[in-house]
Amino acid sequence: MNLxxxxxxxxxxxxxxxxxxxxxxxxxxxxxxxxxxxxxxxCGPGARGDDGKLVPLDVKKGDRVLYGKWSGTEVRIExxxxxxxxxxxxxxxLA
Numbered sequence: 287m288n289l290x291x292x293x294x295x296x297x298x299x300x301x302x303x304x305x306x307x308x309x310x311x312x313x314x315x316x317x318x319x320x321x322x323x324x325x326x327x328x329c330g331p332g333a334r335g336d337d338g339k340l341v342p343l344d345v346k347k348g349d350r351v352l353y354g355k356w357s358g359t360e361v362r363i364e365x366x367x368x369x370x371x372x373x374x375x376x377x378x379x380l381a
Contacts, residue, residue, distance in 0.1 A: 289363055291370060294333035294343060298324035298351065298358065298369045323380070324369065325350055333373075343373050350380040 291297055301323045326349045332342040345351060358371030 289328055291328055291330040293330050294373045295330045295370055296326050296343070296345060296373055296376070297328040297363075298353065298371060299327050299366065300324045300369060301350070322355055323350060323352055327368065345373060345376060345379060352377045352380065 289297060326345055326347055329343055329345065329347055332340050335341045353369075353371065353376050357375040358369035360367060360369055362368075
């Protein structure tokens with residue numbers, strides 16, 4: 287990918303949910319909710335602190351993360367739909 291996010295921004299590829307429930311019911315596209323999990327595919331260098339020093343990010347490329355349902359900005363890059371968001375929009379890293 288030819289995109290390098292700036293400052294404390296990250297590029298997240300949303301992970302799609304299962305199309306079938308545990309009971310075997312198939313969920314149509316119109317009833318699906320927006321995914322809230324994703325994989326980080328690019329990270330910025332970090333934000334500048336009050337003292338002007340660079341504060342590195344807590345997340346890294348390849349991390350699976352949880353984020354808010356309406357977080358980030360949706361963009362299409364090289365045919366893929368991705369989200370660009372600040373690190374502060376990420377709620378946690380999945381182990």
